[in-house]
Amino acid sequence: MKDISSQPPSNSNNSRHASIVEMLSTPPAIPQQPPSNVELEAISLSRTGSSASLDSQMSATTSCLTKVHTQKWQHIPLSQLIEQNKLIFVDAAISVEEAFNTLVRHNLTSVPVEQFPGDMNCFTFDYNDLNSYLLLVLNKIQVNDPQVARDCQMGKPVPVGKIVKLTPKNQFHKLREVDNLTTAMSLLGSGVHRVAITDPASTQIRGVLSQRRLTKYLWDNARQFSNLQPLLNSSLKELGIGVLNSHTAPTSRQSRVISIQGEEQLIMALFKMHTERISSIAVVDHQGNLLGNISVTDVKHVTRTSQYPLLHNTCRHFISVILNSRGLEMGKDSFPIFHVYPSSSLARTLAKLVATKAHRLWIVQPENSGSSASSSSLAAPSPQSIPISTQASSSSDHENSGRSGSPISVKSLEESSPTTSTPLFEKEYRTGKLIGVVSLTDILGLLARRQTEHTQVDPQAARRQRGSVGV
Structure with missing residues (x-):
């Protein structure tokens, strides 16, 4: 894979921010390990040998310092992926609000809900459940438990243990920490979002492994796994994963491309995510161009009564609210890139999924499709986000190829042009026409089929079991 991180930009200017092209590179470098005592002894002996040249001594030292133990990712035990201090349970009797506060406080996307201490078959509470709870409060959905529905609408505390049983879920799969990544x-890769990792006797849960956690582990350590390189260098089109053409009926193993118009109300986006069993939805303009992404995790922006007016404003407006919030948290205006192209490499796609902490990326056909192939083989490092700075621009940038003008600021997203019928948001941030989607499930399913004995893994299996009709 070509690494451009060391190449000078075409327009060298130390005062400007690095463009997105300059930020895109290969997987993160492996930290150099200090030489062992045995290796140091060997270096010492080589220095005293009369036949050893200075060059050979330096070569031996460099070899020791940069030596990497390469191995196959399939053999990695699950114990290596357990995040210390990340296993947090909540009692089924606590309220939904308390469970939500636990997610926020510990920066989690889900938390196991115990009916009793040591519950090995517990449900998990996540942002999909929070979205369902909000829709219940607003009387937008019906459930089989009338008492829960009444309590929600009357503002009474509702036990989280009851809410998690209202939305379809897969069984809580459990794997032992001595099992390897293949299983x-x-x-x-079949669409299960997370699995529990137990002790060898399967009597105690040690951790939870999610799709996102596994993807980040593979990306962060990609340099160690040489067998990943051919796949990382291949484009989404070459690999045939995800949906690359929304006009073609999806196969039994493919997701559907689900979107909502930017001028529709936010409450309709939340309702659509609930009914389609999806965790994010694409927001498009009237021409089908991708405007942005709304995720169930964004529900946290409308959990207070004072924020309820947002629910009846447009999805386009809500995207500007999300960006403003992110700008305040990060200290700068930014716009995460939630889209890729059919020509984008798997490495670039993985990097964006890790950086944006998303479960899916939207595949677009850029307006200027002729420029889309110029940087398709590039892949991003693993920063916490991939922002487009308001000062960064590059005419040759693949990510900017479908947009007119320079990147816009958060403030301008909330403005509309008084002289035209097209909002400024839609005029300036137009990534390209939405044609497909690729998810973590698609990628993990590909790895399972290509590099394990599980050659028949179906990425839609778990979704069908949940009664899902979407991604």
């Missing part, structure tokens, strides 16, 4: 890949 976990087959489950997560």
Whole structure:
């Protein structure tokens, strides 16, 4: 894979921010390990040998310092992926609000809900459940428990243990920490969002492995796994994963491209995510161009009564609210890139999924499709986000190829042009026409089929079990 991180930009200017092209590179470098005592002794002996040249001594030292133990990712035990201090349970009797505060406080996307201490078959509470709870409060959905519905609408505390049973879920799969990644890949690649990791006797849960956690682990350590390189260098089109053409009927193993118009109300986006069993939805303009992404995690922006007016404003407006919030948290205006192209490499796609912490990226056909192939083989490092700075621009940038003008600021997203019928947001941030989607499930399913004995993994299996009709 070509690494451009060391190449000078075409327009060298130390005062400007690095463009997105300059930020895109290969997987993160592996930290150099100090030489062992045995290696240091060997270097010392070589220095005293009369026949050893200075060049050979330096070569030996460099070899020791940069030596990497390469191995196959399939053999990695699950114990290596357990995040210390990340296993947090909540009691089924606590309120939904308390469970939500736990997610926020510990920066989690889900948390196991115990009916009793040591519950090995517990449900998990996540942002999909929070979205369902909000829709219940607003009397937008019906459930089989009338008492829960009444309590929600009357503002009474509702036990989280009851809410998690109202939305379709897969069984809580459990794997032992001595099992390897092959088995976990087959489950997560079938659409299961997370699995529990137990002790060898399967009597105690040690951790939870999610699709996102596994993807980040593979990306962060991609340099160690040489067998990943051919796939990382291949484009989404070459690999045939995800949906690359929304006009073609999806196969039994493909997701559907689900979107909503930017001028529709936010409450309709939340309702659509609930009914389609999806965790994010694409926002498009009237021409089908991708405007942005709304995720169930964004529900946290409308959990207070004072924020309820947002629910009846447009999805386009809500995207500007999300960006403003992110700008305040990060200290600068930014716009995460939630889209890729059919020509984008798997490496670039993985990098964006890790950087944006998303479960899916939208595949677009850029307006200027002729420029789309110029940087398709590039892949991003693993920063916490991939922002487009308001000062960064590059006419040759693949990510900017479908947009007119320079990147816009958060403030301008909330403005509309008084002289035209097209909002400024839609005029200036137009990534390209939405044609497909690729998810973590698609990628993990590909890895399972291509590099494990689980060659028949179906990425839609778990979704069908949940009664899902979407991604």
